[in-house]
Amino acid sequence: MLEVKDLKKSFGDRKVLKGIDLNIEKGEVIGIIGPSGCGKSTLLRCINLLEEPTSGEIIYNGEKYDRNRNLSKYRREVGMVFQQFNLFPHLTVLDNITLAPIKLGILTEDEAMKAAKRYLKKIDLADKANNYPDELSGGQKQRVAICRTLVMNPKVILFDEPTSALDPEMIGEVTKLMRDIKEVDFNMTMIIVSHEMKFIKDFCTRVIFLDEGKIVEDGTPKQIFDHPKDERLQRFLSKINTR
Amino acid sequence: MNIVGNFYQSVIYDGRWKFILEGLKNTCLIALGAVILGVIIGSIIALIRNYHDHHNNKLKVLNFLAKAYTDIIRGTPSTLQLMIIYYIIFGSVDVNIVIVGVLAFGINSGAYVAEIIRAGVNSIDKGQMEAGYALGLSYKQIIFSIIFPQAIKNVLPALGNEFITLVKETSIGAYIGIVELTKASDIIASRTYDYFFPLILIALIYLTITFILTKLISRMEVRLNHARS
Ligand SMILES: Nc1ncnc2c1ncn2[C@@H]1O[C@H](COP(=O)(O)OP(=O)(O)OP(=O)(O)O)[C@@H](O)[C@H]1O
Ligand SMILES: [Mg+2]
Numbered sequence: 001m002l003e004v005k006d007l008k009k010s011f012g013d014r015k016v017l018k019g020i021d022l023n024i025e026k027g028e029v030i031g032i033i034g035p036s037g038c039g040k041s042t043l044l045r046c047i048n049l050l051e052e053p054t055s056g057e058i059i060y061n062g063e064k065y066d067r068n069r070n071l072s073k074y075r076r077e078v079g080m081v082f083q084q085f086n087l088f089p090h091l092t093v094l095d096n097i098t099l100a101p102i103k104l105g106i107l108t109e110d111e112a113m114k115a116a117k118r119y120l121k122k123i124d125l126a127d128k129a130n131n132y133p134d135e136l137s138g139g140q141k142q143r144v145a146i147c148r149t150l151v152m153n154p155k156v157i158l159f160d161e162p163t164s165a166l167d168p169e170m171i172g173e174v175t176k177l178m179r180d181i182k183e184v185d186f187n188m189t190m191i192i193v194s195h196e197m198k199f200i201k202d203f204c205t206r207v208i209f210l211d212e213g214k215i216v217e218d219g220t221p222k223q224i225f226d227h228p229k230d231e232r233l234q235r236f237l238s239k240i241n242t243r
Numbered sequence: 244m245n246i247v248g249n250f251y252q253s254v255i256y257d258g259r260w261k262f263i264l265e266g267l268k269n270t271c272l273i274a275l276g277a278v279i280l281g282v283i284i285g286s287i288i289a290l291i292r293n294y295h296d297h298h299n300n301k302l303k304v305l306n307f308l309a310k311a312y313t314d315i316i317r318g319t320p321s322t323l324q325l326m327i328i329y330y331i332i333f334g335s336v337d338v339n340i341v342i343v344g345v346l347a348f349g350i351n352s353g354a355y356v357a358e359i360i361r362a363g364v365n366s367i368d369k370g371q372m373e374a375g376y377a378l379g380l381s382y383k384q385i386i387f388s389i390i391f392p393q394a395i396k397n398v399l400p401a402l403g404n405e406f407i408t409l410v411k412e413t414s415i416g417a418y419i420g421i422v423e424l425t426k427a428s429d430i431i432a433s434r435t436y437d438y439f440f441p442l443i444l445i446a447l448i449y450l451t452i453t454f455i456l457t458k459l460i461s462r463m464e465v466r467l468n469h470a471r472s
Contacts, residue, residue, distance in 0.1 A: 050373055052299070067299070075379040086374035090392045099388060100378035145374075152378060 001026045001189065002047070002078075002156060007056035009039075009046055016042045018213035020056070026155075029182060029190045031200035031221070034210035035236060040193040043210065044158045047191070048078050076104070079149035083161040085141045087133040087148070093120070094129040097148045106152070119147040123177060139170030143177050150181065156189040157181075163196055175199050197240055201225050209233045249440040259431050266427030267448065273344040273416060273423065274409040280349025281409075282402065285356025288313065290386075292357070293364060297372070297382060309357070316354035322415045324351055329419040344416045344423075348409060355405055363398035364390055396467045403460035407453050424448060 004022040008015070016039045024030060032040050045051040047058060052067050059065070065074045088096050097119065098112035107115060120126045123143045125136075133141055142162055149157055159178070163171040175196070181188055182203075194200055200207060200221065207224040209217040209232075216230050217223075228234045254260045288309045295306035316324065328347040329340075367390055375385035417426035428441035435441070 048377060050376060072379040072381060075377060080377035082370060082374065082377075084368075084370050086368075086370035088371065088374070088389055088393075090389075100375075100380055103384050103388065104379055148378070 001061055003057075003059040004047065005057040005059065007043070007046055007058070008054045009042055009051060010054045016213050017046065017053075020213075020215060022208070022215070024156075024189060024191070026189055027187045028206055029204045030192065031204035031207040032191065032193045032210055033195075033197070033200060033207060033224075033236070034216075038210050039213045040210055041160050044080070044160050044191065044193055048075060048080050048158055050080075072104070076106070076152050077154055078156045078158065079152055079154035080158045081142070081146055081149055081160065081162050083164050085133075085138075085145045085165070087141055087145055089133050092130050092132055093125065093136070093144050096133065096144060097151050100148070101151055112151070115151050116147070119150060120144075122180075123147065137170060138166045139173045142166065142170075142174045146174075146177055146181075155187075156191070159190065159192040159194070161193055161195065163194065163199075171196065175203070179203060195240075197225070197237075209236070211236070249437060252435045253431050253437065253440040253444065257434075259434070262422065262427040262430050263424070263444070263448075265422050266424040266445075269341055269344070269416070269421060270410065270413050270423040271452075272341060273348055273413045273421070274406065276345035277348035277352050277409050277413075278402070278406045280345060281352025281356045281405070284350065284353025285358075285360055288353060288357035289360035289364065292361060293386070294382065313354045313357055316351055317358075321348075321351050321412060322418055325415060325419060340419065340421050343419070344413065344421050348413060348416075351412075352405060352409055355408075356402065359401040359405060360394070360398055363394035363396075363401070366397055367393050399467060400460050400464045403456065403463065407456050407460075410452055410456070411449065 002022075002024040004020055004024075007017055007020040007022075009017040020043060032043065034040055042051060046053045049058065049065065049067055049071060057064055060074060060077070063070075065071070088099065091099060094113065094116050097116040098107075098109070101107040101112045101115070102109055117126065117129065120129055125140060125144065128136060128140065128144075133144070136144065142165075146157075146162075162178070163174050166174065178190070178192075182190065192200065192204065202221070204221055207219065207221050208215055209224060209228075209230070211232050217228065217233050224233070225237065228237055254263070291302055291305050291309045295302045300306075325344075325347045328350070329343050333343055371389055371393070372385055375389050380389075413421075413423050414425035416423045417429065420426070422430070424445050428445040431441040432438045
């Protein structure tokens with residue numbers, strides 16, 4: 001359903017992505033791993049066109065998207081969750097979630113409120129609806145940010161290190177929510193950049209190892225973690241395991 | 244020194260207080276008109292430049308003009324700008340001099356207001372803009388419902404300070420003969436041959452105005468820091 005074709009991205013003369021080809025099927029949960037600076041975030045940001053690819057194509061459901069074409073429609077379908085949450089600090093939790101669907105005319109104010117409250121109840125934050133983001137813990141913030149994406153009813157969600165900014169004891173509540181999403185909607189497609197190898201290994205259906213702007217290995221978690229072929233992947237995994 | 248006598252000579256005799264009143268009125272009118280015009284111009288300039296920065300260099304010509312305007316205004320003395328507008332642009336037109344003052348100071352202020360707004364907008368974490376985009380919101384929706392409401396906290400107090408600057412700056416209106424506070428004191432002094440009393444009196448009036456404005460701004464700052472939406 002989502003196809004990335006020969007995607008290249010440079011910042012000035014620094015080549016960050018050097019030709020990425022990726023075919024993602026509906027319902028896949030893809031983990032992207034790789035050393036710091038290898039281009040994982042850049043890849044996600046290119047996929048939802050926060051960065052403009054230097055060259056290459058993003059094709060979603062057979063339709064080509066770029067920054068000048070149907071961007072809003074595409075981004076409603078492809079949500080994004082950020083490492084730093086990026087909640088809107090001047091809005092309450094409830095307004096954070098309802099802002100976009102109301103502004104975009106997807107839901108009426110009433111419907112949006114109801115949907116938001118339903119989501120908040122699911123994540124046990126119903127009592128925080130009228131609080132502001134700075135009154136929440138990191139884990140709570142990230143869960144609200146995920147609800148903000150969910151209320152748009154996306155088909156694909158991109159997660160860029162969703163738990164990296166969290167205290168260790170809060171990581172679990174966010175990964176649990178991610179698992180719950182998949183449980184409720186089996187067709188949800190997810191692409192997750194994370195350094196939580198255990199989580200990637202037992203949650204993802206497919207893992208991609210990125211190094212120096214290229215896909216070096218692409219396979220099932222078992223293949224990637226238990227039988228790594230490429231020497232760079234082996235080195236990367238051994239560094240993580242000894243840490 | 245005979246204070247009562249001086250006061251009588253400078254303020255009461257021959258209705259000289261009327262000059263001061265006229266000066267006060269014009270100073271306030273020009274400062275107020277200019278700050279309003281400045282905010283309008285500054286907002287437009289800031290929007291053009293921000294739009295340009297976020298859209299792959301669209302609006303190239305407008306952005307060039309906006310930047311040129313800002314550079315020219317900030318790179319030349321305001322007295323010179325005032326004289327150019329009065330003697331060259333309105334040289335052969337019969338127009339109320341107070342209006343010329345409002346236009347000149349407003350155009351001048353616009354460049355500074357544009358920078359104030361740009362700084363306020365740039366102080367907002369760029370993740371805010373990205374979160375908006377990722378939700379499918381348009382640039383316009385993001386600017387008006389996410390960026391401005393947050394930037395206003397930094398922008399409003401700075402605009403207050405710009406207003407204080409304007410109140411004092413209007414004194415150069417005297418150059419083209421606007422009877423604002425400074426000119427008023429000059430007129431009185433030229434009749435009484437005593438500069439001391441009129442100048443000190445005017446200084447006290449400026450001080451009172453800026454003192455009140457400063458108080459108002461710090462109150463507004465406290466409010467903004469407590470209020471959220
Ligand atoms: N806007 C930008 N301008 C210039 N260089 C950039 C920009 N964004 C990313 N880069 C560079 O591109 C490279 C890849 O960055 P990216 O953030 O994609 O890495 P990453 O794999 O996500 O790393 P990490 O695990 O540390 O998050 C880095 O060298 C970074 O410095
Ligand atoms: Mg990253």
